[in-house]
Amino acid sequence: MTVTMAAALNTALRDAMREDDSVVIYGEDVGTLGGVFRITDGLQAEFGAERCFDSPVSESGIVGTAVGMALYGLRPVVEMQFDGFSYPALDQVISHVAKYRNRTRGRVGLPMTIRMPYGGGIGAVEHHSESPEAYYSHTAGLTVVSPGTPGDAYSLLRSALAHPDPVVFLEPKRRYWMKEEVELPVSGEPIGRALVRRAGATATLIAYGPMVATALEAAEAAVAEGWDVEVIDVRTLTPLDLDTLAASATKTGRAVVVHEAPRFAGYGAEIAAALTERVFGHLAAPVLRVTGFDLPYPPAKIEHHFLPGVDRILDAVARALEY
Amino acid sequence: MSVTTGRAAPSGAAGESSRINATWQEVAADGGLAAPAHHDLALDHTQLRSLYRLMALSRRVDRQAINLTRQGALGVFASSQGQEAAQVGAVFALDDEDWLFPSYRDSVATFARGVDIVEVLALFQGSWHCGFDPYRYRVAPQTTPVATQALHATGLAMAARMRGDPIVALTLFGEGAASEGDAHEAMNMAGVYQAPVVFLVQNNQYAISVPVSRQTRTESIALRAPGCGMPGVRVDGNDVLSVYGAVRAAVDRARAGGGPTLVEAVTYRLEAHTTADDETRYRNADEVATWRANDPVQRFAQTLRDLGVLDDALTAEVEAEGEELAARMRDSLFGAPAGDPREMFEHVYATPTPALNEQRALLDGELSAEGDA
Numbered sequence: 001m002t003v004t005m006a007a008a009l010n011t012a013l014r015d016a017m018r019e020d021d022s023v024v025i026y027g028e029d030v031g032t033l034g035g036v037f038r039i040t041d042g043l044q045a046e047f048g049a050e051r052c053f054d055s056p057v058s059e060s061g062i063v064g065t066a067v068g069m070a071l072y073g074l075r076p077v078v079e080m081q082f083d084g085f086s087y088p089a090l091d092q093v094i095s096h097v098a099k100y101r102n103r104t105r106g107r108v109g110l111p112m113t114i115r116m117p118y119g120g121g122i123g124a125v126e127h128h129s130e131s132p133e134a135y136y137s138h139t140a141g142l143t144v145v146s147p148g149t150p151g152d153a154y155s156l157l158r159s160a161l162a163h164p165d166p167v168v169f170l171e172p173k174r175r176y177w178m179k180e181e182v183e184l185p186v187s188g189e190p191i192g193r194a195l196v197r198r199a200g201a202t203a204t205l206i207a208y209g210p211m212v213a214t215a216l217e218a219a220e221a222a223v224a225e226g227w228d229v230e231v232i233d234v235r236t237l238t239p240l241d242l243d244t245l246a247a248s249a250t251k252t253g254r255a256v257v258v259h260e261a262p263r264f265a266g267y268g269a270e271i272a273a274a275l276t277e278r279v280f281g282h283l284a285a286p287v288l289r290v291t292g293f294d295l296p297y298p299p300a301k302i303e304h305h306f307l308p309g310v311d312r313i314l315d316a317v318a319r320a321l322e323y
Numbered sequence: 324m325s326v327t328t329g330r331a332a333p334s335g336a337a338g339e340s341s342r343i344n345a346t347w348q349e350v351a352a353d354g355g356l357a358a359p360a361h362h363d364l365a366l367d368h369t370q371l372r373s374l375y376r377l378m379a380l381s382r383r384v385d386r387q388a389i390n391l392t393r394q395g396a397l398g399v400f401a402s403s404q405g406q407e408a409a410q411v412g413a414v415f416a417l418d419d420e421d422w423l424f425p426s427y428r429d430s431v432a433t434f435a436r437g438v439d440i441v442e443v444l445a446l447f448q449g450s451w452h453c454g455f456d457p458y459r460y461r462v463a464p465q466t467t468p469v470a471t472q473a474l475h476a477t478g479l480a481m482a483a484r485m486r487g488d489p490i491v492a493l494t495l496f497g498e499g500a501a502s503e504g505d506a507h508e509a510m511n512m513a514g515v516y517q518a519p520v521v522f523l524v525q526n527n528q529y530a531i532s533v534p535v536s537r538q539t540r541t542e543s544i545a546l547r548a549p550g551c552g553m554p555g556v557r558v559d560g561n562d563v564l565s566v567y568g569a570v571r572a573a574v575d576r577a578r579a580g581g582g583p584t585l586v587e588a589v590t591y592r593l594e595a596h597t598t599a600d601d602e603t604r605y606r607n608a609d610e611v612a613t614w615r616a617n618d619p620v621q622r623f624a625q626t627l628r629d630l631g632v633l634d635d636a637l638t639a640e641v642e643a644e645g646e647e648l649a650a651r652m653r654d655s656l657f658g659a660p661a662g663d664p665r666e667m668f669e670h671v672y673a674t675p676t677p678a679l680n681e682q683r684a685l686l687d688g689e690l691s692a693e694g695d696a
């Protein structure tokens with residue numbers, strides 16, 4: 001069947017709630033309305049307002065209470081309405097969600113999931129197009145996941161909900177309406193595994209979340225240049241599957257990391273450094289980064305100049321090939 | 324030796340009882356504080372003696388923790404002295420299956436809940452961030468980012484209510500913490516969902532050096548309760564029976580489905596903020612002396628003597644138990660080994676990541692190099 005990413009996420013939540021009555025969902029507008037992107041559509045009708053309910057506008061409250069619920073044995077799945085509004089909850093995320101297992105010397109794990117629509121490209125007003133993945137990935141104790149396809153959205157969200165540790169689940173909002181032929185339920189590769197989405201020999205593109213589709217598009221366009229580009233979908237930002245990335249970089253000798261977030265101290269810097277440390281001898285060129293610029297996310301009418309597109313990616317591949 | 328909390332002796336047990344008075348002020352319909360109202364407490368003499376024992380032992384272990392800090396066995400300590408009535412009285416109002424969410428200030432509350440004092444002090448010793456099993460005692464780890472634990476209490480209470488379990492969560496925080504957004508969010512959400520949680524604000528007059536007048540323009544933190552749709556109560560935090568009574572009423576209401584309560588216990592921190600603080604920079608000795616004259620442990624002892632519940636034999640017995648505890652603290656905390664540093668890798672995730680395994684191997688190398696040196 002043809003499934004959008006939004007529908008895949010919705011189905012994953014529904015299937016998990018059917019299987020496990022400890023799964024509860026709450027957040028701003030997730031109940032009656034079904035979420036501003038309708039990811040929780042119909043869940044309150046099916047499971048009742050005890051298991052899928054609206055919260056006050058209170059991000060720290062949402063995440064902080066989820067800590068208490070998980071401590072009590074529930075599996076809370078909370079929604080941050082937008083990336084830019086996840087920041088009020090950062091203290092709870094960093095000080096408690098990420099640290100609880102460690103603070104308690106392994107006695108209390110928090111099986112909870114924090115979902116949020118993330119990234120740009122939908123013409124939104126300010127604070128609705130942020131890419132906060134570096135904040136979360138830098139925080140030890142969190143598992144950070146971002147799907148690039150509808151099938152992965154389903155299977156990774158199911159894995160997140162079954163995970164023994166807290167997962168920050170970044171949903172690329174510009175891909176909510178992306179379609180894929182896939183039969184649900186689908187079980188994909190587990191959390192912690194990157195995937196080769198397109199095999200190639202000339203260079204490696206490394207992307208996650210919203211940029212997976214863009215990287216694949218660039219790889220197709222590269223054929224005209226005579227380049228056979230491999231595309232890797234990182235899928236799990238923490239823990240990073242460096243083995244898969246290193247194997248590809250070793251094979252092609254050239255790697256380019258792509259993300260929407262600003263470059264400086266961004267997630268791409270980690271990949272570039274890690275690959276350089278691991279497979280320096282196999283690289284024919286430095287690991288290059290194709291990213292947003294080091295500035296606050298721009299207004300909607302000019303955002304396409306900020307976001308990495310096919311041309312910026314191909315330019316980087318060309319530069320890598322010049323070495 | 325096990326120190327268990329209050330309700331050990333069921334109320335209505337055969338023991339004798341006296342009419343005991345507790346006093347607190349409720350937030351009135353007009354939003355101000357009502358006149359103090361008196362309430363009879365149903366505590367028999369056995370319970371009063373357990374309460375005394377916990378109060379006296381709390382003082383003793385706190386004093387010993389300060390000593391041990393001065394002698395280098397603990398890195399730092401945040402004393403509860405002066406706040407024993409607030410902490411012990413509140414915890415005494417809990418039943419076994421209830422949960423406590425304390426902060427760094429509440430070592431004595433944690434102790435009164437039954438957590439072994441040596442395990443409590445792991446935080447300040449620096450051997451681990453939390454030295455006890457939260458599930459064993461139904462006590463969450465003591466938090467240091469102020470007010471954050473209030474949300475955990477609300478969340479646990481919401482979960483218990485969803486499950487239909489008659490459980491109450493009690494969280495303690497300071498009047499300084501009450502200014503944090505998390506305190507408000509916790510109380511507001513508890514109001515919205517009618518979560519069975521009790522918020523006990525210990526107004527000890529200072530947030531480190533900053534007086535309560537810089538936390539609120541109002542005369543009581545309890546006045547925030549109506550804004551979150553819950554009853555508010557202000558109580559003399561140095562009167563253990565009144566704290567117990569006010570918190571017990573709130574706990575009973577929460578358990579019966581009546582939702583949360585905010586209780587402000589007005590008290591005073593007799594020691595410096597922590598052993599690293601210089602209190603002379605922000606308060607004078609006269610002020611401290613005035614509050615020392617209102618010492619909650621001595622006050623309670625006097626009340627019990629007047630009631631004929633406390634005699635020299637019991638005082639001596641509890642004192643001996645305190646000395647034994649203090650000696651055990653010294654033995655266990657002094658020169659305690661640091662533990663295996665490799666353990667820092669073990670509790671980050673249920674399964675260590677490849678990166679953590681690599682880093683652990685690095686530390687392994689450093690450790691064996693040290694061993695060889």
Ligand SMILES: Cc1ncc(C[n+]2csc(CCOP(=O)(O)OP(=O)(O)O)c2C)c(N)n1
Binds near residue numbers: 468469497500501527
């Ligand atoms: C979020 C946060 N901000 C600042 C601090 C530093 N700090 C530690 S204790 C304290 C004062 C807290 O006062 P209060 O809540 O009244 O509690 P008390 O220490 O008096 O028991 C501050 C500012 C902290 N621990 N957490």
